[in-house]
Amino acid sequence: MPDIILDVHEIFTSIQGEGPLMGRPASFLRLSGCVEPLCPWCDTKQAWGPGKTISVEEVASRLIALGNRLCIITGGEPFLQWESGLNLLERLLLTEGIEIQYETSGKVLIPADCRGFKVCSPKYLANIWHYLPENSERADCFKFVAGDELKPVQEFITKHNLDQDRVWIMPMGTGRDEQLTRSPKIWEFCVKHHYNFSPRLHTLFFNNQQGV
Template sequence: MIVSEIFRSLQGEGKNQGRPCTFVRLAGCNLRCAWCDTPYAWNEGEEMSVGEVLDRVWLLRGAYICITGGEPLLQREDLLELLKKFKLHGYSVEIETNGSLDFREMQPYASICMDVKCPSSGERSDLSLLSAITAHDSVKFVVADMDDLLYARAVMGRYRIGGEVFVSPVKGSDCRAIADYIVSENLPVRFQVQLHKVLGMR
């Protein structure tokens, strides 16, 4: 598999925000979001076997793993093998995905965080996949402006989402305006700034 990087940090977003985490960032992405903060992961990476990834993760210690990208589901076969190994060794795993590829075969082995693409990203997710989100999973809307918030609200009104929903402002956007709208409209979401960026961590 092609791995961009493996490192330890705090989980900066989602339902495990603040937890120490080992990140496995896979290389390659099928989208080009306007505000992507890891464009180096689109193409740059190191060829590693599943066993080599396991060894690197073991050396870093910690039982909670986040597999991110890029888009990890582009390496479906290797990813599934890796997930099975992680489960065998007792790791708790979360996958961050852009919601453009079917993740259902991964759900027995990992929690899914589906990052639904809003208009400001210039990309789109497959919203039909929202029906597969369970209480074990979560959904994230990264928003830059009111158009994004209205889009997120419309999606939540149209689709039943079985997991917790997060709204996270793009770095540099008006966080207070976004928070005020969530409060005034009583949206069924959790507002969340990206903790790792606040702290200056990866």
């Protein structure tokens, strides 16, 4: 019987640098492949194309060996591979007592049987939110990468009736300077609307270095 495989861009260990679990040591699995339209500001464009095909069992073994009790599964868009092997990986990691956080764009439907903590980061491109409304009930929280236009973010939150406690907003920027420039305005926006503010610690500390 052939191995069940995943298309993997990278596996590494670090600290979660953003969102509700910020500051926790974690293993990272970045899966390859994303959903168009692709974001021009993406800081992991290298994960858009094909990666390395690795068996689910080997991926699980490598993640377990890193010794962290939290695993961040991101991309690309990780749920593209749910039926082809990610669902099995989830079962293997949960059996080992490893907590899972998914990072999804919301461009594909979040699986109803997914048992990890699901962070949805909707994408706003060409004046349109590229997002499936059904995910409003399936995501555990929402993380917005915000640039200079904050009005669309507020309109999205209002339209989908998102509770303020489920909302994290962080500054767009592939480098340190961009993030620092945008942070004060986003900080004030979060204070006004009672949202959670998130920096991107890995960008602040390591600029645009990958694998941290």
